[in-house]
Amino acid sequence: MEGFFLKINQFAYVPTSHEQIIKELADSRFLSARTQKMADPVMLYRGLLLKFFLEKKQSRAVRIQKVADLMATTNLNAYEYTTTQSSVSRVAFYNVALQLLGFQVGLDFELDDPFTALKKFKLPVIDSDDPLTRDQLIDAWYRLLNTRTKFGQTLIDDLAGKGYYAQFYDDQQLPRPLFFNGKAQAVFDTSQLIRDVVYVESSLDTDHDGQRDLLKAEIIRPADTEAGLKVPTVFTASPYDQGTNDENADKMTHNVNHPLSRKQPTQLTYDDIKSADKQPELPAPRKINGNTDVAEETFIKNWTYTLNDYFLARGFAVVYSSGVGTKDSDGVRTTGTSAETLSATAIIEWLHGDRPAFTNRTDQIGIKAWWSNGNVGMTGRSYLGTLSTAAALTGVAGLKTAVVEAGISNYYEYYRENGLVVAPGGFQGEDTDVLGELTFSREQSAADYLKIRDTWQEQLKKLRIGQDRDSGNYNSFWDARNLLKDVNIKCDILLVHGLNDWNVKLSHVWNLRNRLKQEAITQKLILHQGQHEYLNNFRSVDYTDLVNLWLSNKLYDVQNNANETLPDVLVQDNAEPETWHTYQDWGSSSIDHYTLSDPRFTNLNENTSFSDHLDEDLFKSYVKDTAKWQRALFTKSHSKMDNHAIQLVSEPLRKDLVIDGRAKITLSAASSATVGLLSVALVDYGKAKRLTATPQVLAAQKIITGYNWRKDDLREFIPEKKASAYKKFTDAHMNMQNRENAYRVDDLKPGQFYTFEMAFQPTFWRLLAGHQLGILIYATDMDYTIRGNQEITYTVDLDNSTLTLPLLATDAGTN
Structure with missing residues (x-):
């Protein structure tokens, strides 16, 4: 396991009073009525260590041997120490603590000096006397249980996975749910989970069959609910969950190797293209022919989100639903409209007691979510996170929070940019119709698809026409898919996004966050160094604990200071491995301005114009291997790209420079044709072993979500094995005929200079001292734009072109 850069960053710990610590240790069975009366810290310490090794599951002789396997000092093991010494020294306590946390003597630390390792790994040490008093020992033990191990989990979670709470399954006095340091504990028996299927009736008829669309929902809940326990729900709306049509979707992928077309100029205003989003008249609701509390159908899941699995062991139900147009549900896919939003909120309304559901698709026997306490939190990444955002913005009753990972906030910005057809990273040629086909899993049920095939083909045609790949303009189709148009949010929200996410780009979380600042809610933001990744199994940050604290507060109403404990903005450093920083906001108001002809920038190829046309063989080779094109650019x-771009590189930076927010560039440029596109990238030049944007497995199946329950790999973004010379950290693209906005088309006269104002993707990026800032101006982007290979020459007036950079206040004006 990669350990050289190991840092145990911990942001979810809640400072706790001694009195509350005593209560929580008693509730979790670490302190009994007898041990609470012990005045001798050594005897108490021995008792705690023996309890650590599963008092109810293992004999005393076994537990003594396990304690004796730990070294307290250079010459005494922990059992010898606690039977021969009259006090507990800080050195002895933290030597044992490091071993319990998974650190190895001689490899990770030395017994004569545990504190150097504690500092190196950023592990907490309580302020105490030496030796520790009885009360200090209790506080130190509590802090230790809430400290993260070498393998990323808190010690109490690691212990729970090894059966600590399982030994109390028959203890009816053990609190269920149980909260420790404000976080739900794994006290529920996952071997007894109940799995139900229901069909929620929505307020939709997207397939126009004269009946309201039924939506399949799969429920996993603790067995304790059968005895009357009411639990909250973690809900993931996943259009992929019931299957995907990968082969058919691949066949529909659009060709992007064609010329950029000239568009007829217009004077359109927003009112001309604004979507009314009128809801059609609905059929009457189904008649309820009776009611029951017992579901008729169960299921087996092929895919689950391990964060959701984690909460199943901790007193939460989990619900998955794929929405309209998916297998065993009614309707058709609409790729981003309010119909998909309403198919998510329908499930929440049922969980809150506001909407009917049925035990099967035909008998109309009603079933309520009688086991639910009415509180719902949504989780998920990408499309799943998008639906979490969409549902949250409606203000639906019962939704208390959404944990949104890499969610879309405006579908136009996912598939288009400033009047250009622009692909989400890695998916050239994808569009709303392709995504619709991918997720229309009703296709996988032969009899059902036979009934709906013609309706679906008509829906695909509407998507193809509405998305308008010919122009790339913003229109009423896209306006209906802008989630930020109508905001009625009532719940708190936790936003998570990768600073290297070129699929759902950072503009989505940036625009959502800034819009939510106008609302009376609490929002938090986590920015990591990955691309399109989940974060719940990483070593360098206690993400799962943060979410546990958050959901325990929002869904169980535990008063754990979650709003105050979670940082407002938590950012992973791009230049220092396993390093995270907290900030009050994202987006600096300190702006530095640069003219592109500034002598601090060197024009490497000494050109102010470039051709977008490549020799045919070179063009084909770059289309086949875009990484090769990137390297050349x-x-x-x-x-071979020297004559196809303008490359400006700054002087080496005198000190670190942090770009915090959304940089902008204003170009005075001309095209030799009546069409044109501009692309600009900001590049960090400097040889370095940069962090991998794809996480690497540090230890396989090392994370345990509960006793005999799901496992996950421990992962991290680690330094590349080989140093790289550069890194693109943000970019921007624009159709030169959309220089005013994305819906109005401007004329473009050959050879005439126009002003183009382009906003880069928001970022938080640290350029190290000695590195250089690069500005690349080019046209066709092989990874993202149409690839026309047209005979067009672009000219840029560098004297009248400017770059503005938002810098952390300490960096403004310093380089």
Whole structure:
């Protein structure tokens, strides 16, 4: 396991009073009525260590041997120490603590000095006397249980996975749910989980069959609910959950190797293209022919989100639903409209007691979520996170929070940019119709698809026409898919996004966050160094604990200071491994301005114009291997792209420079044709072993979500094995005929200079001292834009072109 850069960052710990610590240790069975009366700290310490090794599951002789396997000092093991010494020294306590946390003597730390390792790994040490008093020992033990191990989990979670709470399954006095340091504990028996299927009746008829669309929902809940326990729900709306049509979707992928077309100029205003989003008249609701508390159908899941699995052991139900147009549900996919939103909120309304559901699709026997306490939190990444955002913005009753990972906030910005057809990273040629086909899993049920096939083909046609790949303009189709148009949010929200996410780009979380600042809610933001990734199994940050604290507060109403404990903005450093920083906001108001002809920038190829046309063989080779094109474009050495871009590189930076927010560039530029596109990238030049944007497995199946329950790999973004010379950290694209906005088309006269104002993707990026800031101006982006290979020459007036950078206040004006 990679350990050289190991840092145990911990942000979810809640400072706790001694009196509350005593109560929580008693509730969790670490302190009994007898041990609470012990005045001798050594005897108490021995008792705690023996309890640690599963008092109810293992004999005393076994537990003594396990304690004796730990070294307290250079010459005494922990059992010898607690039977021969009259006090508990800080050195002895933290030597044992490091071993319980998974650190190895001689490899990770030395017994004569545990504190150097504690500092190196950023592990907490309580302020105490030496030796520890009885009360200090109790506080230190509590803090230790809430400290993260070498393998990423808190010690109490690691212990729970090894059966600590399982030994109390028959203890009817053990609190269920149980909260420790404000977080739900794994006291529920996951071997007894109940799995139900219901069909929620929505307020939709997207397939126009004269009946309201039924939506399949799969429920996993603790067996304790059968005895009357009411639990909250973690809900994931996943259009992929019932299956995907990968082969058919791949066949529909659009060709992007064609010329950019000239568009007829218009004077359109927003009112001309605004979507009314009128809801059609609905059929009457189904008649309820009776009611029951017993579901008729169960299921087996092929895919689950391990964060959801984690909460199943901790007193939460989990619900998955795929929505309209998916297998065993009614309707058709609409790719981003309010119909998909309403198919998510329908499930929440049923969980809150506001909407009917049935035990099967035909008999109309009603079933309520009688086991639910009415509180719902949504989780999920990408499309799943998008639906979490969409549902939250409606203000639906019962939704108390959404944990949104890499969610879309405006579908136009996912598939388009400033009047250009622009692909989500890695998916050239995808569009709303392709995504619709991918997720229309009703296709996988032969008899059902036979009934709906013609309706679906008509729906695909509407998607193809509405998305308008010919122009790339913003229109009423896209306006109906802008989630930020109508905001009625009532719940708190936790936003999570990767600073290297070129699929759902950072503009989505940036725009959502800034819009939510106008609302009376609490929002938090986590920015990591990955691309399109989940974060719940990482070593360097206690993400799962943060979410546990958050959901325990929002869904169980535990008063754990979650709003105050979670940082407002938590950012992973791009230049220092396993390092995280907290901030009050994202987006600096300190702005530095640069003219592109500034002498601090060197024009490497000494050109102010470039051709977008490549030799046919070269063009084909770059289409086949876009990584090869990237290397040729971004390198500071001479390459075959020298005459196809303007490359400006700053002087080496005198000190670190942090770009915090949304940089902008204003170009005075001309096209030799009546069409044109501009692309600009900001590049960090400097040889370094940069963090991998794809997480690496540090230890396989090392994370345990509960006793005999789901496991997950421990992962991390680690430094590359080989140093790289550069890194693109943000970019922007624009159709030169959309220089005013994305819906109005402007004329473009050959050779005439126009002003183009382009906003880069928001970022939080640290350029190290000695590195150089690069500005790449080019046209066709092989990874994202249409690839026309047209005979067009672009010219940029560098004297009248400017770059503005938002910098952390300490960095403004310093380089």
